[in-house]
Amino acid sequence: MERKQHWETVYETKKPDQVSWTQKVPQTSLTFIDSFGLSKTAKIIDVGGGDSNLVDFLLDSGYENVTVLDISEKALERAKIRLGSRAEQVTWIVSDITKFEPTESYDIWHDRATFHFLTQKEQVAYYVEIARRTINSSLLIGTFSTDGPLKCSGLEIKQYDASMLQEVFANGFKLGRSVVEDHTTPFGTIQNFVFCSFDRRL
Numbered sequence: 001m002e003r004k005q006h007w008e009t010v011y012e013t014k015k016p017d018q019v020s021w022t023q024k025v026p027q028t029s030l031t032f033i034d035s036f037g038l039s040k041t042a043k044i045i046d047v048g049g050g051d052s053n054l055v056d057f058l059l060d061s062g063y064e065n066v067t068v069l070d071i072s073e074k075a076l077e078r079a080k081i082r083l084g085s086r087a088e089q090v091t092w093i094v095s096d097i098t099k100f101e102p103t104e105s106y107d108i109w110h111d112r113a114t115f116h117f118l119t120q121k122e123q124v125a126y127y128v129e130i131a132r133r134t135i136n137s138s139l140l141i142g143t144f145s146t147d148g149p150l151k152c153s154g155l156e157i158k159q160y161d162a163s164m165l166q167e168v169f170a171n172g173f174k175l176g177r178s179v180v181e182d183h184t185t186p187f188g189t190i191q192n193f194v195f196c197s198f199d200r201r202l
Contacts, residue, residue: 004071004096010153011074016051020152020185021113026054028181029112029140032197033058035177036138040064042107043136047097048114050075051082059086067091069100098123102134109135112142112195116157124168132172135200139173141165145180145194165196173198 016022033044040062046054049068058066066089070076073094080087093100097114109131118124131139143160144152151157160168162178169175176197183191 006153006155007070007072008074011050011072011078017186020187020189020191021050021052021183022186023053023183026052026057026112028179028193028195029054029110029142030057030061032140032177032195033108033110034061035197036108038107038137043067043105044108044110045069045106047109047111049079049110051078052112054110054112055079055090056083056086059083059089064089065091067093067106069093069095069097071096098126100130102130105134105136107135107137108140109138110140112193113144113152115141116143116160117152117155119156119158128169128171131169135173137200138176139169139198139200140195141169141198142193142195145192147180148192148194161194162196165194169198172201174201 041064043065044058044063045067047069049055050070050072055066055068068076068090076092076094118127144157146159146161148159166175176199178194178196180194183193185191
């Protein structure tokens with residue numbers, strides 16, 4: 001409950017231009033998702049999506065089965081308000097990812113800046129297991145790199161590079177492509193990210 005309350009407070013008290021993770025255009029995520037070459041009916045889940053603009057762009061691109069999951073109900077409410085009537089085209093799930101119990105499978109699992117908040121081995125193990133059980137095709141993870149911040153929103157995070165992520169997801173996934181990039185926050189600071197795509201080993 002403490003972690004959930006932290007994120008509810010963040011989204012109740014801060015606007016998008018007051019949090020570091022905001023992107024006007026999530027181009028790297030969109031480029032990766034497009035590169036998977038799946039149909040517009042592919043099931044996509046954005047883990048820890050909050051009020052990210054990714055869902056807007058996925059709908060604009062014609063994707064028909066988009067799910068957004070976040071621990072914060074307030075974050076999802078803000079996204080729904082922004083989308084207006086289009087929010088009805090999206091499945092919204094309020095859940096802590098370390099307690100998420102999926103009821104369906106997904107073709108694309110996207111996570112930008114959620115996985116690195118899992119600092120305990122048990123949390124990571126649970127995440128990997130539900131990803132392994134739930135993903136049909138592609139996994140896309142974006143985390144702070146080994147040159148990135150050590151904290152975000154006042155919380156400790158775990159840094160990764162491509163080889164570390166490959167090791168974490170070795171049971172069930174094969175590393176595809178990785179990129180390292182600088183994210184410029186709304187207040188002009190730089191955060192270094194690593195993005196890795198994985199193919200599900202069936």
